[in-house]
Amino acid sequence: MDRETFRRYGHEFVDWIADYFDQVEDYPVRSRVKPGEIMDCLPETPPAGGEPMDRIFNDFKSIIMPGITHWQHPGWFAYFPANNSPASVLAELLTAGLGAQCMIWQTSPAATELEEVVMEWLRQMTGLPAGMKGVIQDTASTATLCALLTAREKATGFESNRTGISGKLVVYASEEAHSSIDKAVKIAGYGIENLRNIAADRNFALVPGELEKAVQKDLDAGLKPACVVATLGTTSSAANDPLDEIGRICRRFNLWLHVDAAYGGTAALLEEKRAMLKGAEAIDSYVFNPHKWMLTNFDCSAYYVRDEALLTRTFEIHPEYLKTGQDAEVKNYRDWGIQLGRRFRALKLWFVIRSYGVEGLQAVIHEHLRLAALFKSWVEEDRCFELMAPVHYSLVCFRHVKEGAPEEELARLNAALLEKVNESGKVFLTHTSLKGKYAIRMAIGQRATTEKHVRQAWEIIREHSA
Numbered sequence: 001m002d003r004e005t006f007r008r009y010g011h012e013f014v015d016w017i018a019d020y021f022d023q024v025e026d027y028p029v030r031s032r033v034k035p036g037e038i039m040d041c042l043p044e045t046p047p048a049g050g051e052p053m054d055r056i057f058n059d060f061k062s063i064i065m066p067g068i069t070h071w072q073h074p075g076w077f078a079y080f081p082a083n084n085s086p087a088s089v090l091a092e093l094l095t096a097g098l099g100a101q102c103m104i105w106q107t108s109p110a111a112t113e114l115e116e117v118v119m120e121w122l123r124q125m126t127g128l129p130a131g132m133k134g135v136i137q138d139t140a141s142t143a144t145l146c147a148l149l150t151a152r153e154k155a156t157g158f159e160s161n162r163t164g165i166s167g168k169l170v171v172y173a174s175e176e177a178h179s180s181i182d183k184a185v186k187i188a189g190y191g192i193e194n195l196r197n198i199a200a201d202r203n204f205a206l207v208p209g210e211l212e213k214a215v216q217k218d219l220d221a222g223l224k225p226a227c228v229v230a231t232l233g234t235t236s237s238a239a240n241d242p243l244d245e246i247g248r249i250c251r252r253f254n255l256w257l258h259v260d261a262a263y264g265g266t267a268a269l270l271e272e273k274r275a276m277l278k279g280a281e282a283i284d285s286y287v288f289n290p291h292k293w294m295l296t297n298f299d300c301s302a303y304y305v306r307d308e309a310l311l312t313r314t315f316e317i318h319p320e321y322l323k324t325g326q327d328a329e330v331k332n333y334r335d336w337g338i339q340l341g342r343r344f345r346a347l348k349l350w351f352v353i354r355s356y357g358v359e360g361l362q363a364v365i366h367e368h369l370r371l372a373a374l375f376k377s378w379v380e381e382d383r384c385f386e387l388m389a390p391v392h393y394s395l396v397c398f399r400h401v402k403e404g405a406p407e408e409e410l411a412r413l414n415a416a417l418l419e420k421v422n423e424s425g426k427v428f429l430t431h432t433s434l435k436g437k438y439a440i441r442m443a444i445g446q447r448a449t450t451e452k453h454v455r456q457a458w459e460i461i462r463e464h465s466a
C-alpha cells in the first residue's frame with residue numbers, strides 16, 4: 001500500500017470509528033447471526049494476489065459487522081463491561097503505528113519508563129499500599145497465573161523451577177472465584193485436585209473459618225498449603241471476600257495472598273469504596289483490569305506485587321542475545337511475566353488517565369454506581385422481582401418471581417425472560433447461578449450508558465415479564 005492510500009484510509013477509518021461511537025445504538029447489541037453464517041460468506045482459500053482496500057473495507061462492513069456483538073453499546077449490561085474511550089483508541093493507533101516490541105528497556109526505553117510511571121500513578125489512584133510495584137499484563141488470567149507460579153516458587157524455595165513440582169502444594173479460593181483460578185492451578189502444575197473451593201456465605205463471600213479449617217486439614221495430611229486467592233468483586237455477584245481476615249490467616253500460615261479484583265478494582269478510584277482494601281498490607285499480588293471498567297480498551301491488566309524480586313526470580317532469563325550494558329540500571333519487563341515480546345500498552349493508559357484526569361475517571365465510576373443503586377431500588381420496589389445479592393459495585397443480580405413457583409420453574413421463566421429481553425436488540429444482559437438459583441445480571445459500566453438506557457432496560461424487562 002502506498003503512503004497516500006494509507007493516509008486516505010487512515011482518515012476514513014477514524015471517521016468510521018467516530019461515526020460508530022455516535023451510531024452504535026442503532027445496532028442490535030448482541031449479534032443476530034447464526035453459527036456458521038459468517039464463515040459461509042468467506043472464501044475457503046486466501047487470495048493469491050493483493051486486493052484493493054476498498055473491497056476489503058466493504059467486506060468488513062457487509063460481512064464482519066453483522067457478526068459483531070457491540071460491547072460499546074450503551075445498552076451493554078452483559079458479563080462485565082470492556083469499555084473503551086476515544087483517547088484509548090487513538091493511543092492504540094499510535095502503538096500499532098510504532099510497532100515496537102517492549103520486552104527490555106533497550107527495545108524502547110520510553111515504553112519501559114512510561115509503564116513504570118503509569119503503574120505508580122494507578123497505584124496511587126486506587127489506594128494500594130506504597131511500595132507495591134506494577135506491570136501491565138494482557139489479562140487477569142495471565143496475571144493470576146504469574147501469581148500462582150511465583151507462589152509456587154516461593155513455597156518451594158525456587159526448587160520447582162529447577163526440578164519440577166512435587167504434587168503436594170495446595171491453593172485455596174472461594175467457591176465463587178473465577179474460572180481463571182482453576183485454569184492457572186492446572187497450568188502452574190498444582191493439579192486441580194489441589195485446589196480447595198472454600199465455602200462462601202449467604203452474601204457469596206469466602207468464609208475465613210472454613211479457609212482456616214481447610215489449611216489445617218491439609219497440613220495435618222502432610223500437604224503444603226501455598227497460596228490463597230481472594231476476590232474483590234466476584235464474577236457472578238461482585239461479592240467481596242473479607243481481605244483483612246484472609247490476610248491474617250495467610251500471615252499465620254505463611255501463605256501467598258493473591259487478590260483478583262479484575263472488575264471491582266476500578267471502584268477503588270473512589271475513596272468511599274476503599275473499605276474493601278482494608279488489610280491490603282498483607283497482599284502479595286493483586287490484579288485489576290483497566291480494560292474492564294476504566295475506559296482503556298482491551299487488553300490492559302494491571303498486576304501489582306509486594307516483592308518484585310520474587311516475581312523476577314521466577315521468570316528471569318538471561319540469553320546472550322538479550323544482554324545489554326544497562327541491565328543493572330533498568331527494568332526489563334520480559335522478566336515480569338510469561339511473554340517475551342510485549343505490546344506498548346502503557347501508552348493508552350497514559351492517554352486515558354491524562355485525557356480524563358483522575359476526577360474525570362472518578363465521575364464515570366461514580367455515575368455507574370449511582371445507576372446501579374437506582375436499578376436496585378426499582379427491583380426492590382417491585383413485588384414481581386427480587387434482589388439476589390448485595391450490590392457493592394455496579395452489578396445488580398435479580399430475578400422475576402412468581403408466588404409459589406418451584407426453583408426449576410423460576411429458572412425456566414427467567415431464562416425465557418432473559419432471551420426475550422435480549423431479542424429486543426436494545427439491551428444485552430446475561431445470567432448466572434447463585435447457590436443454585438438462577439439470577440439475571442445487570443452489569444452497568446459502558447462509557448455511554450446513561451440513566452435513560454438503564455430506565456429503558458428496566459422497562460423492557462418489566463414489559464416481557466408481564
Ligand SMILES: *Cc1c(COP(=O)(O)O)cnc(C)c1O
Pocket residue numbers: 080138139140141142178180231233234235260261262263289301
Ligand atoms: C473478568 C474476570 C477475570 C478474567 O479477566 P481476563 O482479563 O479476561 O482474564 C478474572 N477474575 C474476575 C473476578 C473477573 O471478573
